[in-house]
Amino acid sequence: MLSFFTIFNLMNKLSKFAKISIFIVIGLLVCLWFFPMWRIDLAAPQYPEGIYMNIWIDHLTGDVDIINGLNHYIGMATIHEEQFKEFIYLPIAMASFCGLGLLVLLWNRKTGYYIWTSIFLLIAAVSMYDFWKWEYDYGHNLSPEAPIKVPGMAYQPPLIGYKKMLNFEALSQPDIGGWCFILAATLMVVVSVYELRRRRRIEGLKD
Amino acid sequence: MQPALFYAAYEGFARCCFSLENHRRSLKDKFVRKHDINQFFYLPRSFSRFLPWQTFTPIITPPIIQKQLIMRKSSLLLLSLGALISVQGCKMKTSESAAAGDAASKVYVAPGKYDEFYNFVSGGFNGQVAVYGLPSGRLLKIIPVFSQHPENGWGYSEETKPMLTTSHGFIPWDDQHHLALSQTNGEHDGRWIFANANNTPRVARIDLNTFKTSQIIELPNSGGNHSSPFLTENSEYVIAGTRFSIPVGDAEAPINDESFKKDFKSTVSFIGINQENGDMNVAFQVILPGMDLDLSRAGKGPSHGWFFFSTYNTEQATHLLEVNASKNDKDFIVAINWKKAEEYIKSGQGLKMPTEFYKNTWDESSHTAKSEIIKEVLTLDPTVLKDFVYLIPCPKSPHGCDVDPSGQYIVGSGKLAALIPVFSFQKFTDAISGKNFEGEYHGIPVVKYDAVLHGEVQKPGLGPLHTEFDDKGFAYTSFFLSSEIVKWRISDLQVVDRVPTYYSIGHLMVPGGDTKKPYGKYVMAYNKITKDRYLPTGPELAQSAQLYSIDGDKMQLLLDFPTVGEPHYAQAILASKIKDKSVKVYDIFKNKHPYVSMGEGKTKVERNGKEVHVWMSAIRSHLTPDIIEGVKVGDEVYFHVTNLEQDWDIPHGFAIKHADNAELLIMPGETVTLKFVPKKAGVYPYYCTDFCSALHQEMQGYMRVSPAGSNVPLRWGVDSTKGAAGVALR
Numbered sequence: 001m002l003s004f005f006t007i008f009n010l011m012n013k014l015s016k017f018a019k020i021s022i023f024i025v026i027g028l029l030v031c032l033w034f035f036p037m038w039r040i041d042l043a044a045p046q047y048p049e050g051i052y053m054n055i056w057i058d059h060l061t062g063d064v065d066i067i068n069g070l071n072h073y074i075g076m077a078t079i080h081e082e083q084f085k086e087f088i089y090l091p092i093a094m095a096s097f098c099g100l101g102l103l104v105l106l107w108n109r110k111t112g113y114y115i116w117t118s119i120f121l122l123i124a125a126v127s128m129y130d131f132w133k134w135e136y137d138y139g140h141n142l143s144p145e146a147p148i149k150v151p152g153m154a155y156q157p158p159l160i161g162y163k164k165m166l167n168f169e170a171l172s173q174p175d176i177g178g179w180c181f182i183l184a185a186t187l188m189v190v191v192s193v194y195e196l197r198r199r200r201r202i203e204g205l206k207d
Numbered sequence: 208m209q210p211a212l213f214y215a216a217y218e219g220f221a222r223c224c225f226s227l228e229n230h231r232r233s234l235k236d237k238f239v240r241k242h243d244i245n246q247f248f249y250l251p252r253s254f255s256r257f258l259p260w261q262t263f264t265p266i267i268t269p270p271i272i273q274k275q276l277i278m279r280k281s282s283l284l285l286l287s288l289g290a291l292i293s294v295q296g297c298k299m300k301t302s303e304s305a306a307a308g309d310a311a312s313k314v315y316v317a318p319g320k321y322d323e324f325y326n327f328v329s330g331g332f333n334g335q336v337a338v339y340g341l342p343s344g345r346l347l348k349i350i351p352v353f354s355q356h357p358e359n360g361w362g363y364s365e366e367t368k369p370m371l372t373t374s375h376g377f378i379p380w381d382d383q384h385h386l387a388l389s390q391t392n393g394e395h396d397g398r399w400i401f402a403n404a405n406n407t408p409r410v411a412r413i414d415l416n417t418f419k420t421s422q423i424i425e426l427p428n429s430g431g432n433h434s435s436p437f438l439t440e441n442s443e444y445v446i447a448g449t450r451f452s453i454p455v456g457d458a459e460a461p462i463n464d465e466s467f468k469k470d471f472k473s474t475v476s477f478i479g480i481n482q483e484n485g486d487m488n489v490a491f492q493v494i495l496p497g498m499d500l501d502l503s504r505a506g507k508g509p510s511h512g513w514f515f516f517s518t519y520n521t522e523q524a525t526h527l528l529e530v531n532a533s534k535n536d537k538d539f540i541v542a543i544n545w546k547k548a549e550e551y552i553k554s555g556q557g558l559k560m561p562t563e564f565y566k567n568t569w570d571e572s573s574h575t576a577k578s579e580i581i582k583e584v585l586t587l588d589p590t591v592l593k594d595f596v597y598l599i600p601c602p603k604s605p606h607g608c609d610v611d612p613s614g615q616y617i618v619g620s621g622k623l624a625a626l627i628p629v630f631s632f633q634k635f636t637d638a639i640s641g642k643n644f645e646g647e648y649h650g651i652p653v654v655k656y657d658a659v660l661h662g663e664v665q666k667p668g669l670g671p672l673h674t675e676f677d678d679k680g681f682a683y684t685s686f687f688l689s690s691e692i693v694k695w696r697i698s699d700l701q702v703v704d705r706v707p708t709y710y711s712i713g714h715l716m717v718p719g720g721d722t723k724k725p726y727g728k729y730v731m732a733y734n735k736i737t738k739d740r741y742l743p744t745g746p747e748l749a750q751s752a753q754l755y756s757i758d759g760d761k762m763q764l765l766l767d768f769p770t771v772g773e774p775h776y777a778q779a780i781l782a783s784k785i786k787d788k789s790v791k792v793y794d795i796f797k798n799k800h801p802y803v804s805m806g807e808g809k810t811k812v813e814r815n816g817k818e819v820h821v822w823m824s825a826i827r828s829h830l831t832p833d834i835i836e837g838v839k840v841g842d843e844v845y846f847h848v849t850n851l852e853q854d855w856d857i858p859h860g861f862a863i864k865h866a867d868n869a870e871l872l873i874m875p876g877e878t879v880t881l882k883f884v885p886k887k888a889g890v891y892p893y894y895c896t897d898f899c900s901a902l903h904q905e906m907q908g909y910m911r912v913s914p915a916g917s918n919v920p921l922r923w924g925v926d927s928t929k930g931a932a933g934v935a936l937r
Contacts, residue, residue: 045688045689045690045691045707045708045709045710045711046690046710046711046736046738048709048710048738048739049738049739145530146530146533147529147530147533147623148533148623149623150625151625166669166688167669167670167688167689167690
């Protein structure tokens with residue numbers, strides 16, 4: 001006969017898998033400082049070699065200047081790193097999140113893991129919304145002074161996937177960092193589900 | 208999974224997506240190509256095989272063939288995943304669609320055989336005119352026109368210097384944009400080709416017997432002669448319209464919007480052509496409100512008697528035109544009734560305006576150019592003299608303004624517009640007689656757009672620039688942004704075919720495509736960007752030309768070759784209309800050059816103060832004299848070299864050490880002069896620069912230069928008893 005305390009402990013303590021997963025998640029998130037999160041490729045008849053922009057956790061790389069130069073014809077705003085508060089918030093959020101993971105490990109409670117996962121999903125959702133919102137503004141807020149105005153035309157880049165805009169084709173997709181992020185989220189969800197199921201099994205045992 | 212592998216997988220996927228799109232392009236005949244800019248979303252259905260996010264973009268159902276294509280591609284993708292770890296070398300190629308099938312045989316001109324067409328191509332920033340053969344694309348000649356050409360002494364020899372002289376002195380360079388072959392009854396007649404200078408406004412006439420520039424006329428009251436040198440159907444006039452408005456009479460003025468509206472004018476010069484000898488004179492000049500005249504075409508057939516000009520900057524901005532001249536929804540096509548203008552001139556209503564401009568004419572008998580200064584120009588003001596200038600509204604800064612072979616339709620290409628308006632000449636004249644005007648622009652009536660519109664070509668592509676025509680009722684329009692040629696039917700304005708160009712086409716040309724009787728057969732694309740098309744040559748790359756067959760329903764790419772200079776417009780004429788009258792040698796007995804040496808016995812050296820004149824002859828394989836003494840530092844030495852040959856393709860050259868200009872190329876029977884001012888004492892070798900004969904290397908001489916003030920007597924070597932001396936004159 002298992003004591004209630006033991007059962008409760010079994011119910012609420014983190015499994016071995018969950019503990020390992022915390023390290024893996026932190027490892028994956030550290031990759032964000034070493035690999036770009038997102039990649040937007042552009043191709044046009046005049047750019048057979050293609051041009052691209054990489055979005056990192058705290059900066060941009062790629063052909064940003066060329067993109068800015070081209071976009072002025074249709075009145076799009078220029079892209080500058082300073083405009084993105086995200087480049088300050090996101091590293092802080094991610095670093096804090098990693099720290100939180102260590103606390104969850106110390107606390108060693110499933111509840112902590114669930115909360116941790118929920119926070120991550122929230123950050124992910126907010127980030128994607130924020131990205132989409134930026135793209136929307138970037139594609140729609142066109143200068144009334146633009147030399148080329150195509151009625152009804154907006155130039156919002158795709159959040160993910162392929163799109164043709166005038167003579168340009170755009171392909172937007174996660175880059176290595178982005179995949180690490182997605183993998184981290186997937187892992188956390190899978191582990192959370194696993195922990196929930198295990199808890200149910202243990203609860204079944206109690207009866 | 209390793210991040211690198213992930214990366215590789217996604218790189219691969221990305222590339223695949225692009226290559227799918229490219230395949231869609233290259234196989235476009237089998238697909239519906241979407242050009243609906245309001246519905247440009249495009250995602251192949253099969254993306255959903257890989258993507259969970261298929262709902263992001265509306266899906267246009269692609270044909271079944273694409274599915275198969277993608278299946279093939281996807282298996283390829285999987286196979287290549289491993290290799291893709293090193294994908295950095297992979298390229299997203301969009302332009303590999305090569306010339307297909309029997310293209311090579313269609314452009315192959317066997318060694319020793321002639322091309323079917325002469326293709327005259329503007330040199331743009333090299334200032335010259337290039338001559339290619341079509342369909343081979345072989346470069347036959349560069350005709351020097353507005354720029355000095357050291358390889359044959361154009362603009363360096365004393366005889367040619369006046370050709371490049373203007374009211375602002377000697378100008379050694381220009382920007383050559385457009386060409387026009389002379390016409391009779393709206394067809395090429397093979398007499399002359401006209402060329403414009405865009406920077407210092409001038410028009411040149413090139414003789415097609417000698418392929419030599421025979422006249423250059425400067426234009427008063429002009430700033431940037433861009434809408435030039437287009438011709439009326441019987442070469443009555445060659446046109447010159449100013450791109451930059453400037454104050455007339457070369458007046459100074461402040462540069463601001465108020466001053467522009469008040470003082471800046473655009474002008475159109477009608478340059479009359481003497482039908483006998485081609486002599487050009489500014490017959491009259493129409494002074495228009497300030498705006499930028501871009502391109503122009505004469506009417507033909509029913510519209511003969513009219514000239515049409517595209518315009519931009521009807522906003523009358525003086526700066527940041529990129530933005531400020533792109534504001535109006537519609538600019539204009541200016542229509543000028545020059546027959547009516549002639550009547551005004553005849554009845555003495557033109558206004559003589561004092562000015563100064565140069566007319567430089569090449570005299571073939573003296574092989575020398577002469578400059579003439581003209582002091583006045585006859586002007587017509589359409590705000591005073593009514594009913595000979597009208598404006599047709601045309602969307603978004605039209606560039607090309609092209610008249611179809613029947614002369615009934617005028618095509619305006621708004622370079623920022625999403626459609627191509629086609630105007631009807633009949634409706635235009637009806638609108639005028641019915642006074643169907645929507646208002647006035649600075650005193651000039653503007654006809655109603657809808658009243659003169661034949662129709663609009665809907666969603667043809669992006670960035671329409673120019674239109675040429677074939678002999679079967681089709682028009683071909685170049686699109687800079689979408690980098691393609693679009694073929695459409697004039698009668699119902701339907702797009703029937705499109706083909707990519709590599710990359711960013713500017714002008715295009717159908718042989719005879721601007722005449723009443725186009726030859727058809729080919730369309731040429733003249734492209735601005737070549738990037739990855741040829742072996743790289745550092746940052747500065749060649750421009751290119753592409754030849755497409757238009758014999759069938761579908762345009763077919765046949766040939767792609769780099770060009771010299773920067774081609775803008777070009778012309779092509781059946782070789783048979785020119786080749787048999789091409790001059791082979793100049794008759795030495797008709798040489799009226801003041802310093803000609805009619806035989807080696809006539810060669811001599813004479814001093815006239817500081818000037819030393821050398822009468823020199825060249826014949827295989829010696830220069831006479833080949834020893835010159837008695838020249839002093841500070842002397843101006845003039846070498847007048849006469850080529851005594853009367854044999855086809857035996858030019859001689861002349862160069863002397865440390866001459867600070869260029870060499871001379873002297874054609875058989877011609878006399879050319881090189882000026883040399885020696886700066887230091889010494890012995891100066893000179894020699895023939897054109898490999899003329901087996902003993903070409905021996906064709907050399909020495910000139911002794913003594914210090915200033917020395918008393919070395921003039922001495923020169925003439926020995927006509929040796930060699931082949933004077934043979935040509937016997």
